[in-house]
Amino acid sequence: MSAVWKRLATTAVLLPLVVWLVLGGPPWLFHALVIALSGAAVWELGRMLERTGGASAGWLGVALGVLVTGSFAIDGAPVAALALAVVVTMTAPLASRRALATDVTVTRLFGVAYVSWLLGHGILLRELPGGGELVLFLAGVTWVGESSAYAVGSMIGRHKLAPVVSPGKTVEGGIAQVLASVLGSLLLGFWLVPGWSARRVVAAGVLLGVVGQIGDLAESVVKRSVGAKDTGGLIPGHGGVLDRLDGLLFNTPAFFYFVTFQGAVP
Template identity: 40%
Template sequence: MRRVYTALVGIPIVYGIIRYLPALGVTALAVSGGVLALLELTRMCFGDRRNQALLGIAVALTGLLIASPHGTVPVAAIVLPGILLALLAMLFSSNPLESRFRDTAVAMFGSLYLGLTLSTLVSTRALPGGEWLIVFIALVTWAGDIGAYYAGTLWGRHPLAPSISPKKSVEGLLGGLALSFLIALLAQFSLVPQLTVADALILGLLMTGTGLLGDLCESAIKRSVGVKDSGGILPGHGGMLDRLDSLLFTAPTFYYYVTLVRGLSPLP
């Protein structure tokens, strides 16, 4: 029930930000989620070690990457200074030498992993009808997760990736795909008529597959450091990284599909 209560509170808030606030609201939402997820990732991987300078650099890099829509600022102009500063923080850290580079690599990976992927939400919001496009992303991503969860719980018999996530099954994947197709078609008809029925079906397929990859990648990270959830900020749902794992892959998939295949471009 905690999962349900959290969803009942969180979903209307997220929808209100996406639908009724200007584009800056989506940027603030994405930056907040990305920074929280980064802090969870570094806490999982650093353990008791702390390098406040490195963490500050990683947070700043993540926020700058997310808040910079594609094409406005060259990615290298953000990433290269961040890497150089992180290396300096490594040199002057008081942590044991054998852990310094590993921690620096984790912090930089986390910044790129979260910053580059979530930046596509900000870029999507800048497209014509961007608020509804983001609602489409959220609905189809959640449909894939929910369909996979319930189909896997009810009918799961054949493990999909037992060494990474033993509870995921082929039946769950098919259930997620079926619900994603349904929601994508409904959302296309009612929310994003600029997309076609074929677009909705293709995106349902692509986003189900990439959402699963995002989920498995996060599961692999957690298993490698021996934790079940990335955090406990969302009762019944775990941490922020647990909630964003699929979205980190579905958002770029959607953005590059509608811009490269459908030819949508930002409003002037």
């Protein structure tokens, strides 16, 4: 089966489950999904770095990542959980027999900050009034934008967007991502956030289209530095968990604060 068909088959199976989980499933189950994705992504990040001579975050790194992401389900807990993760990470080498444990410490801190802290905002978003609709809007617009960037960049992309970081990404694809994100935002907005004005919906689309690309490029920096094409192979046709979350890692907190600062809760 080709990579394209694997991707389509995986999407066909997972999409209805995700839509149900976001809109109709119990909150605790959504929290569990986000926490599991966080743990898997931290593990993938550590394994990717380990393959090139770096250090894996190990089970302690995964546990701290899960702790930080899960803390977003408890009012007032995220900052305390992050502080605890930093303290544990910095003191854990004292019990290590390795001559130099700095690489492990850096990997754990990076995984917690880059993956777990950012992803935890998805739990906050889901807890808002109309949170299920907001999460689906976020995921849908991000997916439409990324898919359009890939398609347009593959077909007519000529000008490199960031050749050193990600040679495959093009200016044409980047423009398509922003335009498609705005279009997707308008289409989904009428269904999921009908109370929003057209200006707010367009602003959300531009935000997600631009910030999503920055998130994608940020992950490309990491993969490029270690010579990896994908972060893993857990999702058939899609690569690793982190590959699917790259745009969402930056888009999720950006969209959460966009909604809350503007008082745009549906």
